[in-house]
Amino acid sequence: MKNVFFLFFLFVVFFAKSSFALVEIDxxxxxxxxxxxxxxxxxxxxKSSEVLKELEVxxxxxxxxxxxxxxxxxxxxxxxxxxxxxxxIAHLKPRFEDWKLIKAQALITGKVNITSEKLRIExxxxxxLAAKEIMALAFTTVPDNWRRVAHIITDKIYxxxxxxxxxxxxxxIYVAEKGPKNQRIKKLAxxxxxxxxxxxxxxxxxxxxxxxxxxxxxxxxxxxxxxNLPRVYLLDIETGVQEVVGEFPGMTxxxxxxxxxxxxxxxxxxxxxxxxFTMNLETRVVERITEHPAIDTSPSxxxxxxxxxxxSDRSGYQQIYVMRSDGSDVKRITFxxxxxxxxxxxxxxxxxxxxxxxxxxxxxxxxxxDGSGExxxxxxxxQEAPSxxxxxxxxxxxxETKSGSQGEGFSATLWSIDLTGYNxxxxxxxxxxxxxxxxxxxxx
Amino acid sequence: MxxxxxxxxxxxxxMAAIILSACAAKTTKKVGDYSISQISGDTYTGDETxxxxxxxxxxxxxxxxxxxILTTASRDTLRKQAAWLRENKNxxxxxxxxxxxxxxxxxxxxxxxxxxxxxxxxxxTYGISGNRISVISYGKERPVNAGSGPLAWSQNRRSVTVxxx
Numbered sequence: 001m002k003n004v005f006f007l008f009f010l011f012v013v014f015f016a017k018s019s020f021a022l023v024e025i026d027x028x029x030x031x032x033x034x035x036x037x038x039x040x041x042x043x044x045x046x047k048s049s050e051v052l053k054e055l056e057v058x059x060x061x062x063x064x065x066x067x068x069x070x071x072x073x074x075x076x077x078x079x080x081x082x083x084x085x086x087x088x089i090a091h092l093k094p095r096f097e098d099w100k101l102i103k104a105q106a107l108i109t110g111k112v113n114i115t116s117e118k119l120r121i122e123x124x125x126x127x128x129l130a131a132k133e134i135m136a137l138a139f140t141t142v143p144d145n146w147r148r149v150a151h152i153i154t155d156k157i158y159x160x161x162x163x164x165x166x167x168x169x170x171x172x173i174y175v176a177e178k179g180p181k182n183q184r185i186k187k188l189a190x191x192x193x194x195x196x197x198x199x200x201x202x203x204x205x206x207x208x209x210x211x212x213x214x215x216x217x218x219x220x221x222x223x224x225x226x227x228n229l230p231r232v233y234l235l236d237i238e239t240g241v242q243e244v245v246g247e248f249p250g251m252t253x254x255x256x257x258x259x260x261x262x263x264x265x266x267x268x269x270x271x272x273x274x275x276x277f278t279m280n281l282e283t284r285v286v287e288r289i290t291e292h293p294a295i296d297t298s299p300s301x302x303x304x305x306x307x308x309x310x311x312s313d314r315s316g317y318q319q320i321y322v323m324r325s326d327g328s329d330v331k332r333i334t335f336x337x338x339x340x341x342x343x344x345x346x347x348x349x350x351x352x353x354x355x356x357x358x359x360x361x362x363x364x365x366x367x368x369x370d371g372s373g374e375x376x377x378x379x380x381x382x383q384e385a386p387s388x389x390x391x392x393x394x395x396x397x398x399x400e401t402k403s404g405s406q407g408e409g410f411s412a413t414l415w416s417i418d419l420t421g422y423n424x425x426x427x428x429x430x431x432x433x434x435x436x437x438x439x440x441x442x443x444x
Numbered sequence: 445m446x447x448x449x450x451x452x453x454x455x456x457x458x459m460a461a462i463i464l465s466a467c468a469a470k471t472t473k474k475v476g477d478y479s480i481s482q483i484s485g486d487t488y489t490g491d492e493t494x495x496x497x498x499x500x501x502x503x504x505x506x507x508x509x510x511x512x513i514l515t516t517a518s519r520d521t522l523r524k525q526a527a528w529l530r531e532n533k534n535x536x537x538x539x540x541x542x543x544x545x546x547x548x549x550x551x552x553x554x555x556x557x558x559x560x561x562x563x564x565x566x567x568x569t570y571g572i573s574g575n576r577i578s579v580i581s582y583g584k585e586r587p588v589n590a591g592s593g594p595l596a597w598s599q600n601r602r603s604v605t606v607x608x609x
Contacts, residue, residue, distance in 0.1 A: 181590040207585055210550060223553075230553070230580065251557060251581060254550040267554060269581070272512075272561025274554040295554040311551060317510065318551055341548035355548055384548045400545070407590025435549070 025074050025162045034076035035161070036103050038128075039066040041080070042110035042121070043087035057146055058087070058112045061121065064150035065108060065157070067194060068168045072158065073423030078104055091124060096131040104128050108157065119143045123153050125160060135160050147196065152443055167389035168193060169443050172396065173211045173220055174414060174436040176200065176429065181407030188222060190237065193438070195428040201235060202242075210385075210435050211235075214257045217439040221245065221255040221264050232266050234281070246279045246286060254297045259305045265289070267297040276310060276327075289327040300344045300352075301325065302369070309333075309343040309352050309369070320354055322369065333371030338363075342385045345369070347440070348392035351419075355384040355397075364397050366419065377421045390440045393419050396427060398434040487515055488598035493588045497605060501528045505563055507601040509544070512558040514566060522563060525605055526570035536608040539563050541581040542588075544597035549583060556581030563603040578608065 025035055042058035069075035083090075084098040091109035099107050110123035118140060125135040137156060139149045148169060155166030176189040176198075186208050188201040201220070202208050211222035220235045224242075232245040232252040245252065248268050255266040262281060267274045276289040276299045290296040294314035301308055309322045315332060320343040323330040334340040338358030345352055349369075356363040356376065362383045365376040377395070381402050386395040396416045403410035412434045414427035427436070482490035486508035495503045503525075505518035514522070529535060541560030543552040560579040568574055589596035 182587045184585070209553075209585075228580065251553070253553045267550070269554060269557040272558045272565070272579075274557065295551065295558065297554050298548070298550045311548075313510075313551075318548070341551050357547070360546070382545070402592040403590060405591040405593075405596070410590070410592075 034074055035105055036078055037069060037075045037106045037108065038078045038083065038099055038102065038104035039069070040083060040085070040087050040090050040107065040109045042112045042123070043091055044112045044114070057114060061110070061112065061146060061150040064147060064194065065154050068151065068154040069157070071194070071425070073418060074162065078102055094126055096128050099128045106161065114143060116143070119146055119149070121146070121149050121153070125157055147192065148442070151192070155441070164393060165391040165441065167391050167394060167438070167441070169441055170390060171217065171439045171442065172427070172436050173213060173439070174429070174433045175208060175211065177412055177432040177434055181403055181410045188220065188235070189429070189433070191429070198430050201237065201240065210254060212256050212437045213439045215259060215261040215440060217442060221257060223253045223255065232264065234264070246284070254299065256300055259301050259303055265299045265301065265308065267299070276308070298342050302345045303347050303349045309345055311341050311343060320352065320371070333367070333369070335371065336374055344386060344388060346388050346392040347390055351392070353386040353388060353395055355386065364395060364417065375421070377417050378424055383415070385435060387437045389438050395419070396436045396438055398436060483594065483598050485515070486598070488601070489517060493599045497525065497607070498528050501525055503606070504602050504604040506598065507559055507603070509546070509601065510555070512555065512562045514562055519566060522566045523570060526567050526572050529567070529572050529576065536576045538578045538580055538606045538608045540604045540606060541579070542586060542600055542602050542604070543584045544600040545584050545587065545592070546597060547584065553581050553583035556583045559603045563605070
């Protein structure tokens with residue numbers, strides 16, 4: 001018996017060792033060992049006289065890739081001081097033994113050609129242990145776009161090594177906040193997912209809440225108190241033009257787009273009661289989806305557009321319900337202890353993320369679409385409103401701190417956490433922030 | 445011997461009475477810096493944040509957590525508001541609905557709306573025309589007390605009547 005076990009052990013070790021030949025990461029497991037990866041600064045082939053500026057681009061692109069990969073929690077970028085090969089030589093033919101020595105399992109090298117009109121970026125992904133190139137791609141674009149190319153390259157690398165779509169060429173829309181706690185100034189803000197390129201889309205003269213992207217990431221729907229009339233609005237990110245959605249004779253709020261981008265789904269409050277409605281943006285036809293004396297809000301479509309999950313207190317307290325997109329077949333899916341809110345359907349279609357409140361603590365969690373398999377990912381004094389990354393693997397949400405009796409010490413911040421419950425981290429913003437929402441991949 | 449037993453029983457009874465009355469003497473509790481004596485049935489009953497539309501007419505009513513039910517005190521306040529509105533027929537009002545910070549943002553917008561409408565409906569049953577009353581919910585966006593604790597939260601769960609013209 002012992003011999004069999006010993007043989008089996010050898011068998012496993014042998015095969016386990018050979019599986020390292022092709023570097024791969026399984027992101028569904030918890031408690032991973034981040035993959036040691038070396039990101040060599042991109043070598044710049046200079047044809048113009050602005051040599052210094054171009055040299056910066058090469059290392060800046062590498063830095064973005066490195067920071068992205070590190071922030072995913074799946075990769076451990078190695079210190080550049082230990083790199084033995086220079087970027088130009090490494091890009092042509094890496095001396096794998098040198099890279100193995102510093103414990104790299106994967107290597108990224110690249111080359112940049114930049115003129116005043118054009119930027120060409122080439123990169124290669126190498127499997128150090130197998131000593132071979134596993135990916136080589138080139139991108140041509142305008143020089144201003146260099147950050148986006150770095151994010152797109154990260155997505156390519158991430159996909160090649162994990163098998164999953166990445167989430168790095170994306171933006172986050174959120175509410176930038178400041179001022180005393182009882183008189184907050186709020187503006188719509190948009191930034192790259194790495195916190196850079198922040199732009200403000202409104203001036204802060206009226207309260208704005210809960211912004212969400214449309215599927216093409218060109219429009220935003222949100223709620224505004226413009227002229228002291230709380231309503232759902234539509235904003236064109238490019239032109240800045242804002243328009244109120246529909247002509248509702250009362251407050252509309254909690255808006256989202258349908259997966260095909262043709263409708264906005266939202267709550268409409270009449271005579272104290274809030275029900276869910278949709279409006280077709282083209283035909284302007286308004287459809288009632290729920291009809292119940294209880295509060296119905298926070299609607300979110302399944303990615304195939306066939307179902308809607310929403311928040312209702314029809315059973316006495318906030319719970320999560322699922323119904324067909326025409327409003328039929330309403331089923332409650334939360335039966336656990338505590339109360340549930342802000343349901344949001346994963347872009348993968350398999351899970352619903354939510355906020356849970358229990359014994360004066362707040363939780364961000366996920367559950368299967370029938371309500372089973374509830375998993376709480378993080379607990380806090382106050383946090384809510386998760387939003388999914390486009391690959392359905394990461395959630396972004398916001399937290400508020402407890403404050404003193406005059407509101408001192410209050411802050412609102414954005415946080416992200418992996419579906420596994422690991423890699424909880426602060427998402428840096430220029431100001432206090434709340435109500436984050438993740439775009440889909442910009443390059444799709 | 446019987447008498448001795450009776451005296452002992454009486455003494456025990458007296459001791460018990462003294463101990464019990466000592467417990468009953470406590471009517472306010474202190475939690476942190478806040479006195480909970482201003483909250484009853486999870487509803488604020490104090491007047492720290494109350495303003496007045498006219499002499500003797502408070503401008504606001506308060507609610508328990510997650511609720512939009514009007515307490516006896518709330519109905520009393522609203523009857524006074526209705527009387528004042530009947531005397532001043534040219535005044536229109538806006539009723540604001542508010543929530544504390546311990547809830548999700550979107551649901552709180554709906555709950556604020558429900559609270560404001562509860563107050564509006566009650567005013568209407570006392571003869572005030574719905575045309576004179578508009579409603580706005582601020583959810584949890586405009587707390588009157590910026591603190592974090594049961595007292596602040598109870599002061600923020602409110603419906604406030606504001607002159608509109």
